[in-house]
Amino acid sequence: MLARLIVCGALLCLSGAASADHHGPTCGHLRSAFYEYGALYYKTADGHWTGIDKDVVDEVARRLGCTIEALTDSRVRIWAGLSGGSIDMSVSAVATPEREKMGRLVPYLAERNYVLLQASAPDNMHSMDDFLANPALKIGVIKSFRHGKAYDAWLAQLRARGRVYEAPDYEALLRLFKVGRVHAVMAISTGWYPLFKREPLRIMDWAPPKDAVIGGLILSRQHIDEALAERFSQTIRAMREDGTLKRIFERHLNPELAAKLLNF
Template identity: 80%
Template sequence: MLARLILCAALLCLTGTASAYGDCGHLRSAFYEYGALYYKAADGSWTGIDKDVVDEVARRMGCTIEPSTDSRVRIWAGMNGGNIDMSVSTVATPEREKFGRVIPYLSERNYVLLHQNVPAEVRSIDDFTADHGLRIGVIKSFRHGKFYDAWLTQLRAQGRVYEAADYPALLRLFKVGRVQAMMSISSGWYPLKQEKPPTPLRVMDWAPPKDGVIGGLILSRQHVDEATAERFSQTIRAMREDGTLKRIFERHLNAELAARLLNY
């Protein structure tokens, strides 16, 4: 009998089954398409950092995930309306924390991508601001850190910011030159550099060194209780400590960028 109990315990440790964490039930998780975070593979299936993180959390905790894909704006509406239980790569704001708890799992940094037609003389944020013929594109409802958000407020007052519904729409506008610049985190611009041929652009890092953003799972306060949210936090922490997050990041980014994502 004792030998059987020891064998069962060993199997649980090896497989990392849900029993070790408790069953978190059925959750509706909303994803949004964005660079290496969430994209379609060659076979048409969805993949990316966000999907891999959610899949691993679900495996460890025993969750059943019902995935959906939508724009960020619709996702926020769905969470407010109680139709979505969780989402991914969320930057915490006082507004969002009213309806959800954010569990960090990556650190990112925003960059300004310049179209190939932008004059080479434009090298700084002041150069860009001074040229009133240059417009920049962003995704509606996105946050870009204090420095860039303040700058974008200034450009909005001049009518120089175009808000796209989602990342694919923003990318189309950028590639055809409707906007001469776009905001992007590293997991957004890295895949563009890997295209054959790569998208011609300049990656400009104009923000102060510490002006990064932290992204995480956001769990609905309405549908995910505090105890379950804490188990999510413990699971993400374990994934960071055992190297799982690093391995996930390295599947979709190079080693240098993957390492930066762990700096939260």
């Protein structure tokens, strides 16, 4: 069952009243799906959900005068929900032609994918080709994730050789890594940064310099019309211009990584 909470909890928002930033009609009650992943969406020590994705949606809801109900689930089930019409929107989504048929993407962060290597992996791992050339090595990814053109082509070669494990979510991926079922995992900086603070990691950047992954809100075409989608887009642009996005990123990452997320 999907875990539920109200993202925009202020009484004004719950009543549908507009915030000071709000222009035009409110956007009513929407359902946004979140998935647990590193600094994007995680539980605090007292059990509350927080993270970059939640803070972005909270602020968009405040500015637009929406009530946004948050549903927490796996990425695979989220895509099924968007396709089937049971979810109105989701977060940190990467566009593909198939996904853009079901939703409009509103970018708010730019990421890079990295390969995290086990300490026990051979020392001569300096590139995707080095990893591919060693048939004993396996890698873990999250099912349905996209990693950019270079990594996706590389992973396709590894899949053809039976060397890719697909986990349903980030926690399951980390378990594969920690118990040694895989020698490497794919992770973006918002994924590995919380781990890096706790333990040393071999973080390999093997993608071309411009192979960025752009993440954003994905708004269901079934439930959110073009006019409302444009208001979401205008709100995200305003949050970037007034420094709100930067402050949100720095709340959960160090300043260097936070600055890179703005390059979308």
